[in-house]
Amino acid sequence: MADTPQKDTPQKKKGLGSVVINAERCKGCGFCVEFCPTRCLELSEQYNAKGYHPPVLALPEKCTGCNMCGLLCPDFAIYGFLFKKKQK
Amino acid sequence: MKADPKGVMTGAYFIDGDHACAEGAIAAGCRFVAGYPITPSTEVVERIAERFPLIGGMFIQMEDEIASSIAIQGGVWAGKKAMTVTSGPGFSLMMEHLGLAAMTETPCVFVDVQRAGPSTGLPTLPAQGDMMQARWGSHGDYAIIALCPNSPQESFDLTIKAFNLAEQYRVPVLLMLDECVGHMTERVVIPPADEIEITPRRYWEGAKEDFLPFKPDKDLVPPIIKAGDGYNVHVTGLTHDERGYPVMTPAAQEKLVRRLVDKIRKNADAIVEYREDQVEDADVVVVSYGITSRVAIPAIEQARAEGMKVGHFRLITAWPFPSKRIRELAVKVRGFVVPEINYGQMVREVERCVAGRARVRLVPHGGGSVHDPKDIYAAIAGVGKR
Amino acid sequence: MTEETMDVDVSMPTNTVEDFLRMERMPHIWCPGCGIGTTVNCFAHALEGSGLDLKKVAVVSGIGCTGRVAGYMKLDSFHTTHGRAIPFATGLKLANPELKVVVYSGDGDLTAIGGNHFIHAARRNVDMTVILINNFIYGMTGGQVAPTTPIGATASTTPHGNFEEPFNLPYLAESCGAVYVARWTAFHVRHATKAIKEALLKKGFSFVEIMAPCPTLYSRRNRLGDGLDQMKFYRDNSEIRNGADTKTVPLTFQGKITVGKFVDKDKPTYLDAMNEFYVKKFGEKFTPYKG
Numbered sequence: 187m188a189d190t191p192q193k194d195t196p197q198k199k200k201g202l203g204s205v206v207i208n209a210e211r212c213k214g215c216g217f218c219v220e221f222c223p224t225r226c227l228e229l230s231e232q233y234n235a236k237g238y239h240p241p242v243l244a245l246p247e248k249c250t251g252c253n254m255c256g257l258l259c260p261d262f263a264i265y266g267f268l269f270k271k272k273q274k
Numbered sequence: 275m276k277a278d279p280k281g282v283m284t285g286a287y288f289i290d291g292d293h294a295c296a297e298g299a300i301a302a303g304c305r306f307v308a309g310y311p312i313t314p315s316t317e318v319v320e321r322i323a324e325r326f327p328l329i330g331g332m333f334i335q336m337e338d339e340i341a342s343s344i345a346i347q348g349g350v351w352a353g354k355k356a357m358t359v360t361s362g363p364g365f366s367l368m369m370e371h372l373g374l375a376a377m378t379e380t381p382c383v384f385v386d387v388q389r390a391g392p393s394t395g396l397p398t399l400p401a402q403g404d405m406m407q408a409r410w411g412s413h414g415d416y417a418i419i420a421l422c423p424n425s426p427q428e429s430f431d432l433t434i435k436a437f438n439l440a441e442q443y444r445v446p447v448l449l450m451l452d453e454c455v456g457h458m459t460e461r462v463v464i465p466p467a468d469e470i471e472i473t474p475r476r477y478w479e480g481a482k483e484d485f486l487p488f489k490p491d492k493d494l495v496p497p498i499i500k501a502g503d504g505y506n507v508h509v510t511g512l513t514h515d516e517r518g519y520p521v522m523t524p525a526a527q528e529k530l531v532r533r534l535v536d537k538i539r540k541n542a543d544a545i546v547e548y549r550e551d552q553v554e555d556a557d558v559v560v561v562s563y564g565i566t567s568r569v570a571i572p573a574i575e576q577a578r579a580e581g582m583k584v585g586h587f588r589l590i591t592a593w594p595f596p597s598k599r600i601r602e603l604a605v606k607v608r609g610f611v612v613p614e615i616n617y618g619q620m621v622r623e624v625e626r627c628v629a630g631r632a633r634v635r636l637v638p639h640g641g642g643s644v645h646d647p648k649d650i651y652a653a654i655a656g657v658g659k660r
Numbered sequence: 661m662t663e664e665t666m667d668v669d670v671s672m673p674t675n676t677v678e679d680f681l682r683m684e685r686m687p688h689i690w691c692p693g694c695g696i697g698t699t700v701n702c703f704a705h706a707l708e709g710s711g712l713d714l715k716k717v718a719v720v721s722g723i724g725c726t727g728r729v730a731g732y733m734k735l736d737s738f739h740t741t742h743g744r745a746i747p748f749a750t751g752l753k754l755a756n757p758e759l760k761v762v763v764y765s766g767d768g769d770l771t772a773i774g775g776n777h778f779i780h781a782a783r784r785n786v787d788m789t790v791i792l793i794n795n796f797i798y799g800m801t802g803g804q805v806a807p808t809t810p811i812g813a814t815a816s817t818t819p820h821g822n823f824e825e826p827f828n829l830p831y832l833a834e835s836c837g838a839v840y841v842a843r844w845t846a847f848h849v850r851h852a853t854k855a856i857k858e859a860l861l862k863k864g865f866s867f868v869e870i871m872a873p874c875p876t877l878y879s880r881r882n883r884l885g886d887g888l889d890q891m892k893f894y895r896d897n898s899e900i901r902n903g904a905d906t907k908t909v910p911l912t913f914q915g916k917i918t919v920g921k922f923v924d925k926d927k928p929t930y931l932d933a934m935n936e937f938y939v940k941k942f943g944e945k946f947t948p949y950k951g
Contacts, residue, residue: 206675213692216888221847221895238692256675257705257849260690260697260887265675306755308747327938328945332754337780341747344740348720348751351738352759352951356751374741501736501752502759504715508682508731510739519685520731520739 201226203251203268205243211263214238218255218264224248227255227264275474277301277434279467281329286463291429291455292317294462295385296325298433299357301470304383305331306349306356308342310364313397314453315387318359339364343371347380351509353500355437355475357383361453362391365404365411373412374511375446376534379488379496381475383436385449387456388564390615390641400453401641402564402615406622408448409593415531417538419545420448420593422563426460432590438473439545443537444495450592452615454565454644488530489516494537542594552578553585557608558658561600561624563589565644566613573650582658592620600627609633609657613650615641633657680704682734689728693887695846695872696726699793700733702849702870703764706856717760720749722774725800725874726766726793733764743773746781749788756951757787757931760860767794768806771827775807782836782865787929789859789866792829795874803877810913814881828910833867834923840866841906841923845894846873848919855921864929871917884914 205227212234218241219227226248229239241264243249249266256265281300289297296318299307307326309319319333326333332349336342339360346356360368365386375382388404390396404411408420419439423432429451436447478485478497487507490496496516499505512520513527538545553559558577562570567588577584587603589596600623603610609632612621621636628634637653639645681704690696707717714735721730723742730737740748745763753761763770770778770792781788797815798804805815808829809822818824833841840862844852852870859866873879873890884890894917901909902920909918928936935948 211687215693215886217693217698217891220888220892254849256677257701257853258698258846259701260694261687262675262677262681262697262701265677267673306751308751327949328942330947330949332949334750334754336747336750337776340744341750341777341780344744345747345751345754347740348738348748348753349755350751351736352752352755354755356755370741371744500756501718501738502716502756506734506736508737508739510731511741512739519682 200269201247201249201251203249203266204246205249205255205264205266207241207243208263209234209240211261212238212240213261214240215260217258217260221258222255223252224250275472277467277470277472278303281325282467282470283464284466286461288459289426289462290317290457290459291423291426291451292387292457293321294426294430295433295449295451296321297464298430299383299437300325300329300331301430301464301467302355302434302437303472304355304357304437306346306354307331307333307358308336308345308349308356309359310336310339310342312339312361312364314389314456315359315361315385317456318385318387339367340371343368343384344374346382347371347375347378350380350382351501357385359385359387361387361389362395362404363393365407369411372418372446373414373416376412376416376418377511378509379444379498379534380446381440381444381498382446383433383440383449384446385451388450388452396642398453399642400565400615400644402452402566403619403641405450405592405614405616405619408450415535417535418446418448418593419443419538419591420450422450422589422592423455424564424567424588425455426458426462429455430462430464434470434472438471441473441475442495443541443545444476444498445537450564452564486516487518488514490533493541494533538594543598545591546594546596547590548596548599549588549590551586553587553603555583556585557583558611558654559585559587559603559607560611560613560650560654561587561589561620562613563592563620566615569644569647570613570650573647573654576651577654577658582654584654584658589620595623597623597627600624604628604631607632609635611635611637611650611653611657613637613639613645613653615639615644676708677701677704680707680734681732685732688732690725691876693873693875694725695795695887695891696729696793698846698849699791699852699870699872700729702853703791703856705853706860710857710860712760712860716758717762718752719762719764720745720752721763722765722769723800724766724769724798726764727769729764743769744777745769746774746777746790750781750786753786753788754931758951761788762860763788763790765792766799767792767796767808767829768798771807771829771832779836782833782838782867784930785837785839785864785927787863787865787931789856789862790868791856792867792869794829794869794871795878797874797878799874799877803881810911812913813878816881826911828906829869830909830922831906834906837865837927838867838923839864839925839927842867842921843869843871843909844919845871845898845917847891847894848898851919858921858924862924864927
């Protein structure tokens, strides 16, 4: 599984932010899923090359871009970011 | 380059070997010393403690020798020339960090003012029982340089040389005094600063992005940098590659450790130093070092007065050992006499080089005093007998 | 949530933590669920927010799993001998006071073999930041007992259970003279980041203990689940008591955890004390030492 940025996921609603997941680095510890304040992450059904289930942004509209996942991730496999509002 | 005049106490003094060593360090540009008190070395750091504040030096008495021997390495990587000072029991404690300095190629000076051992031994009395430890004391393979002064004047001179060799070869250098040399008071002449030759640190001068902290120059020595200059250097005691990153393979081990050993071995001709007196047509050569080299002189002179052809070979560098020269002499002389204040350490190096081609007689001494010249004379006479 | 979703700019910023890491050395050696990597995030963010000149930041670590942090940080980093990061760091700092020296090492490294150096550096108030990752065990070597292992916990060298009283690290640090003492867990990432930043900017010996899971050894041997279980335990059993008396914050086996900033005071650092002393003694003859 390659990086799964969310920008090309067709969706109508977006949250305040999103995450970037480096699925191959993930070791499936589950910190991000458990401690995400809005519980918008889930462990994927799929495996990465090491045999772990990396996270996916299951509920993108709930992502606040708080980067709690990024702070917690011991493998530097996920981080969150805030969307910037385009200047009018 | 020349010594920095600030701190060089030019003049003639009546001081002991420990004090002369401290002055030598200061003259060499040493401005960071971490030490722990241990007889008979304490006077070195006491003098440093007194002198450093007014010449911009940093001295700290650490909580033990283990801390001292690594604090100096922090001092080196921050850009200073650094030294620590100890005696037997402290020397033993420092062994791990001697190995760290060798492995990380940290230029620094360790002074051992030897006293009788083993263990607490005779704290206030001389011996030369740490000579093999100086070479092999830390675990694993590496090489160091060790110098043996035999007078307070030499304590001054060879301390400067120790710092210069450390910088030249990016290696820890040991200064093996003994209690006698350390505590004997003699005339020491400290020249003007512009007559003292100092080897500056071999800093990298190329582009920052090209720097590899463990990539050697042609002489097998890598240039160095210091923390704080934006190199993001990584220094580890683990076996590492030229970037300094740990690589846990036999290939990396062979590449690195062989170079650490060869760095001294292959440059031995430039490093080895000794003094010879009448060895050219000698029947017997006395191989000595440190205080014993002075005690041997009356014995040698008596033998010569009786018509024996006796040469005197004095080690300045105990390590690397002057193997080449001893091998040369081995085929010319009847035998070697090796007086040392231990039960046989450097004599093993002589035996190794002589390889059975001549007699080798040890004149041992357990420590606590210097030899009686009569014993050295008796050995010379015995070895020289047809 | 707004409906104006099509107006936003979705360009992705990079993970700034990677700016502090030697990415060519990834993946690191730590186990799945190990908390050390989490603390590295906190450290990186703290550095970022501190405004410190990163060229002058030096990381020193000892031996052990946490000791490997130095090798992954893209800073001047020194992976020294077991227990001796603090005296090496002392040498760095005293030889060049402009350096910001951070010691990043584990509980066994810093308080068992390194205990003597810990107490003296704290006593002297050498200006350095000590980040101690406490996983209650010697992880790298296979899970031996540490001076922080709680009574009743099992380790490979206490296979029948540990009966030794462990250190109360904040109490130890405070009693030796540390001017900043805080304890957090790997769960408390934002608090830990802030504590590290405060410790970095604090003059003097600043100490931050961060509890972290060791799923492979401590948790497994003691049947505590995996890293996530331990993190949930931290979440559910920690009480924040800023300013608590450090005597009252010991840890027990799977017991209540007191976290917070316990000590934040001001005292002259080693160099400040030295310079002040020598100025008083020597007057103009003494040039204050700056390195």
